[in-house]
Amino acid sequence: MEHEPLLMIPGPVPIPQRVRSAMVQQAINHRGPEFGAAYADIVRVLKPLFGTENEIYVISGSGTAGMEAAVANFGKDKKIVSLVNGKFGERLQKIGERYGSVTALGSEWGTPLDLPGLEAALEEGAEVVTMVHNETSTGIRNPAEQVGALAKKHGALFIMDGVTSIGGDMVEADRWGVDVAIVGSQKCLAAPAGLAAVSVSQRAWDMIAENRPFYLDLAAYRKSGSGTPMETPYTPAVPLFLALREACRIIDEEGVEQRFARHRRMADAVRAAAGAWGIELFPVVDEYHAYSNTATAMKIPAGITDKDLRGTVKKMGIEIAGGQDHLKGRIFRIGTMGGVGTPEILATLAAVQHALRKHGFDAGDGVEAAAGVLG
Structure with missing residues (x-):
């Protein structure tokens, strides 16, 4: 056999059969109520996983698309400090270098972040902080609460990659002062790869860049997502949304x-x-x-x-x-x-x-x- x-x-990760089956139904209208209800249900389940009351938007793209959306919408022409102690911290740093002026605070992979260096960079005027919460390249969980407190103390925006922690470990974005958080569908949510969800605080909206990307423009996602039914600004990967909705139902059932x-x-x-x-x-x-x-x-x-x-x-x-x-x-x-x-x-x-x-x-x-x- x-x-x-x-x-x-x-x-x-392995995809439950229920989630696989959700992808093979007949196409539906992504501007209609059935899709809108699925999108709304996804957001409902994701909010407690993010630990947020902020709105959440789902992008047809991998977790890296969510990372780029987070930086590109809020880091344009800003001073960014990137905390790096693994592969994905480096990725956030590289994304930041496309959009702003980056100071990288690097530690050996798998060793603690440079928190004193972060405070010094913030005192020198850094406006955005990026950090990977759960660095799977080395198996370390980084101190989001402490980083968030430092960012808030200095009025900086805190962007957190929660791609591999949200849905599998305690995340309290609002309490920790996380302004933008990202998750990928194929990790702890146990859905197929190809979707990223992003939460955005009001403080982040107040700092949004004027010159934003087109496809990853979170303001466009906000506008489309605020209507009834909920929509995405551009054609979404509908089968992946339906699979993610089923994965969210499983999460709901487990608690x-x-x-x-x-x-x-x-x-x-x-x-x-x-x-x-x-x-x-x-x-x-x-x-x-x-x-x-x-x-x-x-x-x-x-x-x-x-x-x-x-x-x-x-x-x-x-x-x-x-x-x-x-x-x-x-x-x-x-x-x-x-x-x-x-x-x-x-x-x-x-x-x-x-x-x-x-x-x-x-x-x-x-x-x-x-x-x-x-x-």
Whole structure:
């Protein structure tokens, strides 16, 4: 019997059958009430996941489109300070360089952000701060609350990439002072790739750029989204919206708090397995930074190659992620996001444990340690 491969990477994630089925219905009018109701339902479910009362707009484009919309609408000709400690912080920095004057505060990937440097940059007149909340490239969760407080203290706009945390971990955009937040559909929401949702505060609207992009003009999304029925300014990817609406229904049925708890439990199980194996977690955490609850990054033991480890796991029908850029061959990553649970986690950990032992690493019983967390 042929089985589908199990994706245990930091997105895309396995898509529930209900969500897949939602994409194959007959086309509907994207200017009609059926689409408007689906859009409104998506926004209703997303608001508590963002932790916001602000309006949310859904863009037909990947999470990177949402990142660019956030910067391009509010960062034009402004002084931007970009906090960088991983791949996606670098991406926000590069987007910022297209639209404003960027000061990059870089840390080694997977190490704490430079918060004193941020305060200094704000005191010198930085107007916009960009940060990735959950940096899946290294498995670190960055301190959005502390960054938001510094930005607010100095009157700066705070743009937060929540692409891999919203829907899988606690996000409190309003309480943290996040002015613009972004999520991608194929991560913790467990929908197909191709949509980004963006929340926008009133303070952000007050600072919106006059010369905005065309397709990613959030003011156009605001105008279209405020009518009845809700619409998008340009033709949306309707099948993806219908799939996202079904994914949101599943989130509604599970409950927000229960969903966050499940993600935390899965990540705790993976970390417990790493400890039992005798493998070191990659990121460096402190009082403000924490391990990610949606992707765990671990160091590959000496003497084992990336091909040995991930290749063996892949032959067993499970795909885990490697390191990116200069971390290739140095780390491996296991995603714990979306709709997966105990069976998928234990199967993945069993495959990794087998690969480690097969290639000469004397791994302890990480599966048993994880089962103790999940049981």
